[in-house]
Amino acid sequence: METHHLHHQQEETNTTTNAGGVNGGGGRSSYLCRQSSTRWIPTTEQIRILRDLYYNGGVRSPSAEQIQRISARLRQYGKIEGKNVFYWFQNHKARERQKKRFTVDVPTPPIPTPTNNPSIPTFASPTGMVGNNGSLLMERAYMDCYGTVGGNIGWVGMDPYRICPHQGEVGEGEMGEDMQTLPLFPMHGEDVCLGRSDGSDECYDNNNSNPWYLTDESSQPSLQLSLHSPGSTFGHY
Amino acid sequence: METHHLHHQQEETNTTTNAGGVNGGGGRSSYLCRQSSTRWIPTTEQIRILRDLYYNGGVRSPSAEQIQRISARLRQYGKIEGKNVFYWFQNHKARERQKKRFTVDVPTPPIPTPTNNPSIPTFASPTGMVGNNGSLLMERAYMDCYGTVGGNIGWVGMDPYRICPHQGEVGEGEMGEDMQTLPLFPMHGEDVCLGRSDGSDECYDNNNSNPWYLTDESSQPSLQLSLHSPGSTFGHY
DNA sequence: TCACTATGAATGAAGG
DNA sequence: CCTTCATTCATAGTGA
Numbered sequence: 338m339e340t341h342h343l344h345h346q347q348e349e350t351n352t353t354t355n356a357g358g359v360n361g362g363g364g365r366s367s368y369l370c371r372q373s374s375t376r377w378i379p380t381t382e383q384i385r386i387l388r389d390l391y392y393n394g395g396v397r398s399p400s401a402e403q404i405q406r407i408s409a410r411l412r413q414y415g416k417i418e419g420k421n422v423f424y425w426f427q428n429h430k431a432r433e434r435q436k437k438r439f440t441v442d443v444p445t446p447p448i449p450t451p452t453n454n455p456s457i458p459t460f461a462s463p464t465g466m467v468g469n470n471g472s473l474l475m476e477r478a479y480m481d482c483y484g485t486v487g488g489n490i491g492w493v494g495m496d497p498y499r500i501c502p503h504q505g506e507v508g509e510g511e512m513g514e515d516m517q518t519l520p521l522f523p524m525h526g527e528d529v530c531l532g533r534s535d536g537s538d539e540c541y542d543n544n545n546s547n548p549w550y551l552t553d554e555s556s557q558p559s560l561q562l563s564l565h566s567p568g569s570t571f572g573h574y
Numbered sequence: 575m576e577t578h579h580l581h582h583q584q585e586e587t588n589t590t591t592n593a594g595g596v597n598g599g600g601g602r603s604s605y606l607c608r609q610s611s612t613r614w615i616p617t618t619e620q621i622r623i624l625r626d627l628y629y630n631g632g633v634r635s636p637s638a639e640q641i642q643r644i645s646a647r648l649r650q651y652g653k654i655e656g657k658n659v660f661y662w663f664q665n666h667k668a669r670e671r672q673k674k675r676f677t678v679d680v681p682t683p684p685i686p687t688p689t690n691n692p693s694i695p696t697f698a699s700p701t702g703m704v705g706n707n708g709s710l711l712m713e714r715a716y717m718d719c720y721g722t723v724g725g726n727i728g729w730v731g732m733d734p735y736r737i738c739p740h741q742g743e744v745g746e747g748e749m750g751e752d753m754q755t756l757p758l759f760p761m762h763g764e765d766v767c768l769g770r771s772d773g774s775d776e777c778y779d780n781n782n783s784n785p786w787y788l789t790d791e792s793s794q795p796s797l798q799l800s801l802h803s804p805g806s807t808f809g810h811y
Numbered sequence: 812t813c814a815c816t817a818t819g820a821a822t823g824a825a826g827g
Numbered sequence: 828c829c830t831t832c833a834t835t836c837a838t839a840g841t842g843a
Contacts, residue, residue, distance in 0.1 A: 408787075420788045439641040665820085802822060816842105820837080821836075824834105
């Protein structure tokens with residue numbers, strides 16, 4: 338999932354990006370207006386980073402401090418607020434789980450029965466709607482036969498976060514999900530190790546070991562304040 | 575509505591669920607095959623059943639289990655996954671509601687004269703859209719382009735943003751985000767829903783009573799502002 | 812081939 | 828956390 342999209346970026350410094358003009362209307366399908374709408378529209382970079390944190394950094398439910406830092410970092414790629422980061426993780430995690438939840442779909446048919454017989458037990462449905470061919474739903478938790486299948490999750494299909502087709506780019510492939518319909522294997526590794534491949538690892542400390550914000554909150558902000566220098570600042574994060 | 579032009583079915587009696595789905599299928603390039611790589615295309619039977627569940631069964635937001643069962647059932651009519659069922663219901667419900675919103679609006683056409691006195695905040699119908707006059711055309715007429723300065727759109731409702739008069743949001747202007755050096759300030763605290771105007775302003779409270787990140791950022795102390803620097807210097811997350 | 816419509820898929824935000 | 832809503836993007840499928 339996450340396949341397409343990635344609508345227009347509003348990126349930073351963009352300027353040219355249409356900003357004012359409504360682009361030609363022609364633009365079929367393209368996005369007509371960047372809406373200065375209310376909702377946050379993550380840029381590709383932001384998404385990339387978020388995903389990296391999620392999959393490689395193991396961040397799933399960042400604390401307030403983490404959120405602050407993350408959003409601060411992402412801000413260089415575009416407008417963003419803490420809540421966006423918060424929601425992003427919430428949604429990402431929730432969706433991943435949700436998928437897993439109702440995707441029990443037979444990735445690999447547990448049982449032979451080549452010819453599946455449509456014998457779906459129809460239970461009386463409390464809700465009504467019985468009768469006619471239909472009844473099959475309803476609340477009968479049952480038939481949950483297959484537990485989660487191994488490590489696969491995700492509903493089939495695509496990879497998480499591909500960026501928009503047009504955008505090209507993207508890369509990253511890491512998906513952690515499976516796909517049954519695709520030719521390749523997911524090979525998700527799931528090893529969410531913290532270390533980053535590049536070797537540096539000091540990031541993502543989940544375990545807040547850093548005293549600075551623990552000791553005195555107010556110190557944090559000011560601290561950073563003095564910290565940043567316009568030029569240097571590399572973000573070796 | 576209802577007129578679905580059902581595409582032709584391409585579904586066949588398969589059942590095997592296209593197992594091959596992708597890869598396997600290998601050759602499926604025959605005419606009209608669905609390339610599995612694309613979106614799910616429900617068969618008439620599937621649609622029939624889904625609609626039956628929706629209208630006669632009263633199913634609107636099936637639970638994960640229901641989704642599993644439903645998709646399992648529908649699978650006999652063609653390839654389908656849990657997410658398809660999930661999205662189907664979501665979309666169906668949403669669109670139905672959307673339509674209703676549009677058609678219904680303007681219960682009492684107050685609008686005529688464009689000059690409505692501004693003093694009165696126009697309320698949208700509870701359900702949604704503001705008077706926006708007849709955009710009955712729909713579908714894509716939306717409010718795509720409203721200058722909506724300030725980020726307000728015609729909707730009224732609950733967005734937290736509106737509540738806080740101050741720009742909150744800031745720039746908005748589309749400009750690139752990054753300018754952290756910029757001119758504005760969050761201004762004094764105060765505001766909004768957050769309590770904390772008790773004078774103390776340490777906001778980053780870890781004890782989440784009110785997660786700052788969920789509220790308008792402007793509520794944060796100005797410190798934050800200075801915080802971000804283009805280069806982002808902070809390190810770990 | 813393009814305009815347009817219906818609808819699948821995603822995903823930011825919230826609500827509970 | 829889980830569920831639901833709103834919106835938007837993307838794409839089959841058709842008709843002119």
